């Protein structure tokens with residue numbers, strides 16, 4: 001298959017590209033920068049969708065960019081980098097004389113309201129309640145295809161939790177303090193911590209692409225929660241990371257400090273959390289390589 005990946009140069013995109021190429025698929029990346037194996041967003045807009053059987057969007061300004069202060073400009077970039085790229089791809093698919101079989105949009109679990117007790121599956125109802133859930137709503141709406149196109153192209157939405165891997169995401173920033181023995185729980189530590197190993201997220205995206213001919217396209221996107229089947233709290237994550245690194249984790253960071261450093265609207269992803277189940281992902285027959293924290297963290301730390 002020929003697969004076109006918006007934002008394919010990033011943390012998840014590199015893993016996905018690697019997996020797809022290993023399985024014999026052709027990958028083209030859409031990027032802000034030209035280069036071999038890439039087209040730019042302006043080329044997509046001027047020349048239309050290149051021939052492909054599957055299209056994925058992973059583009060977006062990093063929510064945890066340590067180099068950027070939390071302010072209105074940053075929030076605007078978080079929205080526009082996701083919504084504009086998703087709109088461009090949805091419009092290019094709609095205008096294509098031979099649209100792809102699958103259109104996979106990767107968003108996030110921030111649509112589910114944080115809770116210590118509620119359990120969410122792909123079937124859970126939700127309405128936006130804060131900045132990040134509004135972002136998910138607008139982002140997913142931007143990806144929606146016109147009904148006539150949705151009869152030919154299967155629409156898939158994957159909502160990942162924190163993506164764990166050595167070369168990016170949250171782990172990259174956490175490894176140094178934990179190595180130095182300065183790791184600790186965040187806030188109360190009782191909040192759920194939905195997570196997935198990057199290799200499993202790449203696997204779920206690939207599974208959705210490769211199985212597109214077995215499910216009929218529909219006007220309503222098929223949603224898959226991109227989380228591990230194990231549900232863990234921040235305390236469990238902290239203790240397990242300390243255990244595999246053989247480092248103490250005795251320095252809890254109070255919630256108000258994280259709010260002050262990161263901005264409370266963004267800090268919710270660390271200080272609060274949702275118990276998210278990958279019900280439909282499991283029902284679809286996807287087999288996880290790293291279903292529990294211990295195997296996922298061991299792979300990342302031992303590599």
Ligand SMILES: NC(=O)c1ccc[n+]([C@@H]2O[C@H](COP(=O)([O-])OP(=O)(O)OC[C@H]3O[C@@H](n4cnc5c(N)ncnc54)[C@H](OP(=O)(O)O)[C@@H]3O)[C@@H](O)[C@H]2O)c1
Pocket residue numbers: 007008009010011012013030031032033057058059060061062063077081082085106107108109160161162163164168169170
């Ligand atoms: N990592 C996680 O823990 C996590 C968790 C939940 C959801 N997600 C979502 O999954 C997707 C992929 O995550 P990731 O960690 O792979 O992302 P990433 O590495 O931070 O970024 C992916 C790509 O987005 C493009 N990009 C960055 N800033 C942009 C901007 N301002 N405008 C347009 N494009 C921009 C970049 O490509 P170019 O430089 O080539 O243009 C970058 O390589 C994102 O949408 C993210 O929100 C990630």
